[in-house]
Amino acid sequence: MMNKSALQIARATYKPKVPRTLEGIVKIQEGNPTESVSDKEVIKKLFPHTYGMPVITFVEGTERASYPAVNVGVILSGGQAPGGHNVIAGLFDGIKSMNPQSRLYGFILGPGGLINHKYMELTAGIIDEYRNTGGFDIIGSGRDKLENEDQFNKGLEILKKLNIKALVIIGGDDSNTNACILAEYYARIGAGVQVIGCPKTIDGDLKNEMIETSFGFDTACKVYSEVIGNIQRDCNSARKYWHFIKLMGRSASHIALECALQVQPNVCIISEEVEAKNRSLDDIINYIAGVVAKRAENGNNFGTVLIPEGLIEFIPAIKRLINELNDFLANHDSEFRMIKKSEQRSYIIRKLSEENAELYASLPEAVARQLTLDRDPHGNVQVSLIETEKLLAEMVGNRLAEWAEEGKYAGKFATQVHFFGYEGRCAAPSNYDADYCYSLGFTAAGLIASGKTGYMSSVRNTTAPASEWIAGGVPITMMMNMERRHGEMKPVIQKALVKLDGAPFKEFATHKDIWAINTDYVYPGPIQYFGPTEVCDQPTRTLQIEQAKK
Ligand code: FBP
Numbered sequence: 001m002m003n004k005s006a007l008q009i010a011r012a013t014y015k016p017k018v019p020r021t022l023e024g025i026v027k028i029q030e031g032n033p034t035e036s037v038s039d040k041e042v043i044k045k046l047f048p049h050t051y052g053m054p055v056i057t058f059v060e061g062t063e064r065a066s067y068p069a070v071n072v073g074v075i076l077s078g079g080q081a082p083g084g085h086n087v088i089a090g091l092f093d094g095i096k097s098m099n100p101q102s103r104l105y106g107f108i109l110g111p112g113g114l115i116n117h118k119y120m121e122l123t124a125g126i127i128d129e130y131r132n133t134g135g136f137d138i139i140g141s142g143r144d145k146l147e148n149e150d151q152f153n154k155g156l157e158i159l160k161k162l163n164i165k166a167l168v169i170i171g172g173d174d175s176n177t178n179a180c181i182l183a184e185y186y187a188r189i190g191a192g193v194q195v196i197g198c199p200k201t202i203d204g205d206l207k208n209e210m211i212e213t214s215f216g217f218d219t220a221c222k223v224y225s226e227v228i229g230n231i232q233r234d235c236n237s238a239r240k241y242w243h244f245i246k247l248m249g250r251s252a253s254h255i256a257l258e259c260a261l262q263v264q265p266n267v268c269i270i271s272e273e274v275e276a277k278n279r280s281l282d283d284i285i286n287y288i289a290g291v292v293a294k295r296a297e298n299g300n301n302f303g304t305v306l307i308p309e310g311l312i313e314f315i316p317a318i319k320r321l322i323n324e325l326n327d328f329l330a331n332h333d334s335e336f337r338m339i340k341k342s343e344q345r346s347y348i349i350r351k352l353s354e355e356n357a358e359l360y361a362s363l364p365e366a367v368a369r370q371l372t373l374d375r376d377p378h379g380n381v382q383v384s385l386i387e388t389e390k391l392l393a394e395m396v397g398n399r400l401a402e403w404a405e406e407g408k409y410a411g412k413f414a415t416q417v418h419f420f421g422y423e424g425r426c427a428a429p430s431n432y433d434a435d436y437c438y439s440l441g442f443t444a445a446g447l448i449a450s451g452k453t454g455y456m457s458s459v460r461n462t463t464a465p466a467s468e469w470i471a472g473g474v475p476i477t478m479m480m481n482m483e484r485r486h487g488e489m490k491p492v493i494q495k496a497l498v499k500l501d502g503a504p505f506k507e508f509a510t511h512k513d514i515w516a517i518n519t520d521y522v523y524p525g526p527i528q529y530f531g532p533t534e535v536c537d538q539p540t541r542t543l544q545i546e547q548a549k550k
Pocket of ligand 1: 203
């Protein structure tokens with residue numbers, strides 16, 4: 001028996017709120033045939049069994065159907081996101097409500113569990129231990145890619161052995177892309193296994209018209225915003241530090257944007273804007289240093305700067321430098337590794353083109369080293385490991401020192417750096433995520449009962465009270481387009497980056513100059529699990545702003 005905190009004990013009894021339609025008798029309503037977001041003909045050809053299916057909406061029905069018992073498998077794929085346990089609980093309750101003889105099996109440590117036949121049955125006792133808790137530890141998660149037919153066939157062996165007729169894959173855009181490929185494959189060979197996806201990722205980049213948010217984004221952003229708010233109050237109290245805070249999120253800046261909308265920092269950089277406006281690193285440094293200098297004129301030698309983790313990839317000049325470094329190191333790696341550490345930097349500078357050499361030489365020692373040392377299995381720099389927060393803090397400091405010498409700046413500049421990511425990924429889900437995830441899982445059970453495959457569980461209208469949420473399913477092929485991956489064109493779910501013409505970014509852009517100079521901080525405080533609905537059930541600012549305009 002695990003030791004539990006008072007909050008854990010109380011929270012275990014929370015009953016997630018669900019759409020009204022999921023509480024009673026459910027009827028399926030089918031929409032018109034669908035098409036993919038682009039590259040329609042190619043995707044149609046690649047997915048002949050799962051292309052063009054209608055969007056499914058669950059509506060209130062009148063006749064109770066009887067369902068045969070079904071064995072279902074579930075996989076947690078990729079990075080942790082708050083609410084995963086409630087997806088599994090919703091799925092469990094959903095299949096049991098249709099037939100109490102149904103059984104749920106969890107594959108251990110992600111897609112690898114399916115391929116390597118590592119599984120456990122999830123019984124009522126186990127599920128109850130994990131209701132409304134954070135983390136993915138009920139079965140663990142993993143980043144193995146389920147992408148080729150050998151793996152699909154290996155998986156099918158264990159599915160057949162356990163008589164599993166449906167598999168639910170809880171993951172981000174890549175895992176759901178692979179869920180769709182698996183659904184198509186099993187449909188083609190007549191395996192008799194349905195595949196359903198669920199939208200997970202704190203990054204918030206798996207979203208579109210039918211999937212309004214990925215689960216976990218709400219809770220993770222609330223955790224980061226709480227801590228940034230605390231930092232803002234700290235720096236507004238001592239008035240001596242500038243805090244440079246990097247936030248997870250991969251390429252997309254949704255997390256940084258959402259946190260900015262919640263806390264009103266002095267600076268938040270949005271990678272997508274940097275790329276669209278062709279900003280250089282120097283432009284970013286000048287912008288931040290300009291804000292620091294302006295606030296110093298008003299006697300405010302403190303502030304906060306939010307930085308999305310993928311920023312470096314979006315600075316066009318650095319992207320070019322990384323590309324040249326990748327090519328160079330791919331061909332001269334052993335020669336490079338023979339060079340003494342202390343001489344590696346000047347060696348690289350000699351080998352690069354003039355433009356890239358100049359940029360590389362201007363980077364702080366640690367970052368220059370990270371760019372040459374850290375490669376993923378495909379030979380790419382792992383940009384998330386680059387300490388952008390330190391890079392910017394150091395370079396802004398250097399710029400201010402230059403300005404001080406020129407008599408243009410007379411403030412004080414002391415920094416603290418932070419990276420927030422892991423702190424929020426396994427937090428106990430907010431009410432929003434607890435409700436949303438449970439509903440996604442229950443909906444997945446409904447899609448299984450109606451014989452669907454190649455669908456993603458979808459719950460919409462989530463800024464309304466939960467009873468009015470709209471549950472159903474969206475064909476995954478509908479979200480796909482063709483993209484170049486590792487040198488080949490592949491069908492993938494279109495990644496959602498921050499839209500510069502979208503309402504949340506526009507809201508930020510309207511206020512950012514005022515927030516830069518004033519001290520207009522908002523202190524969101526910790527997630528509240530018990531209390532008035534306006535405190536406990538608020539969706540993200542992003543969703544509220546997006547849905548207010550409809
Ligand atoms: P997913 O895309 O799998 O949901 O991962 C989210 C994330 O937290 C990213 O924000 C971050 O870059 C990455 O995972 C970190 O990966 P890891 O957990 O392997 O260190």
